[in-house]
Amino acid sequence: MNHKILSGALLLAAAAFSSAAPAADDPAAAVAKAKAPVVQWQAPPAAPAPAKGKTIYVVTCTSQGIGCVRAANGAKEAGEKLGWTVRVIDGKGDPGTWNSAIQSAIAAGANGIIIDAVPPMLVGDGLARAAAAKIPVVSIFNPPPDAGSPVFAYVRPDHRAQGVLMAKWVAADSGGNANILVVEDKEFPELNERVAGFKAEIVQCGQCKIVGSIESTIGTMAQRLPGAVAAELMRKAKADYIVAPFDSNAFFVTEGVRQAGRSGKVKVAGYEGDPQAIQAIRAGTQAMTIANPAEWMGWQAIDEMNRAFGKAKPANIPVAFRLIDRSNAPATKGWLGDVDFRADYEKLWGKK
Structure with missing residues (x-):
């Protein structure tokens, strides 16, 4: 495939596209746009000759x-x-x-x-x-x-824009009526940006409500998060969406949903597009992810x-991202982007 090399205004336009969801878009339109393949390599300026022996x-x-x-x-x-x-x-x-x-x-x-x-x-x-x-x-x-x-x-990527997109997906998927639990890992500033973007946007969703918050840390999520999610679902019986801060976290959220006996009744969403998340989406145990080509x-x-x-x-250069659900989940492990970025970088470096 020939990929258009972007520069100047075109690069800025691509960066805006990768952020997926202009505020003026209605939720369904924003989601549809964000699900489209990322078909352009966001080319950096000409690179120096590769250094040797580093x-x-x-x-x-x-x-x-x-x-x-x-x-x-x-x-x-x-x-x-x-x-x-x-x-x-x-x-x-x-x-x-x-x-x-x-x-x-x-x-x-x-x-x-x-x-x-x-x-x-x-x-x-x-x-x-x-x-x-x-x-x-x-x-x-x-x-x-x-x-x-x-x-x-x-x-x-633009983490705040990812949070905004997540809120638009919840609004579109729920028909504007969702009861949401938000899992927060406050150690990492990029995760806080996602939560801030989500909270700022979800107020635009008519009957959507954040009904609870669950604190988690990356070092303890395997041991503590499933039980914390199950307990919160017992307290918040109307909760039907859980937004996890990243896909590894969503894995343990899903286990908590299972422990609470709410599988199939609570939709779990995450970020990153990791292999286990793509597999879970294809299997129907995770609803979606906002994927980064890591x-x-x-x-x-x-x-x-x-x-x-x-x-x-x-x-x-801002990193492109894509909304992945069951309708467009790749067969490969994880979302890698939709262009041959390896070949493009090798050409940039004079290796092809």
Whole structure:
């Protein structure tokens, strides 16, 4: 397939399309638009010649966060295409481990560090040491860095727009009459952005109500979340939608729905488009996901790292996303995007 290379105004238009849901759209129209394939590669500016012999460390949020594992796998694959060594460290969902991992990477002589769903504000000491050592840092999933941040570039979707789209889906799917439980993991700023976007938009849905909130953390969700969901469903018998902050979390939400005897009566929705979520959607145990092409994000992070090595400006291109439900769930494991981004990046880097 020939993919149109975007630049300037066209790139901005594509970024707006990837955010899926203009406020003026009615919910059904916004959902239909967001379900369409992402058929254009959002091309960054011309890239510097690939640097040689680099060693990159990727610090993931946790091995339980499938989205960040997928992104790390993408970064490793892309880095190896450039002849680099890419080492992945499991952050284990713990800020102390995240900081020590960054410091270990510095001590090991890393040329670059990727923080993968690791909130920059929780690894300030590590990032300060990386900056002092003149080691570039690229962020995946997190919101844009504040002014003065040592983070060179960020690779992320518009999380708030994803929350808005989620609210439009609930409104359209429920016919404007939903009783919603929201699961919140407040550790991660991007997840807070999703919740904020959802809450701001859901008030536009006539008879939709948020009837409860369930707090969760990535480190404890496997042990605690199913029971917490089951207990909340006992208290909120009218609840018929649960919005999880990401798909790994939605897996345990679904187990809580089963424990409460509410399977088939409560619709579970999530974000990321991870393999187990796509499988659950095809099986009918999860209703939908707002999917990110996580492996593509890993490739994009490596491209940003090469820009840092080449003294170029960061591209900071917004990541495209797509609403996936049973009608358009891919047969492949996870949603990877609908273009051959690997070939496009290799061509950009002069590898094809």
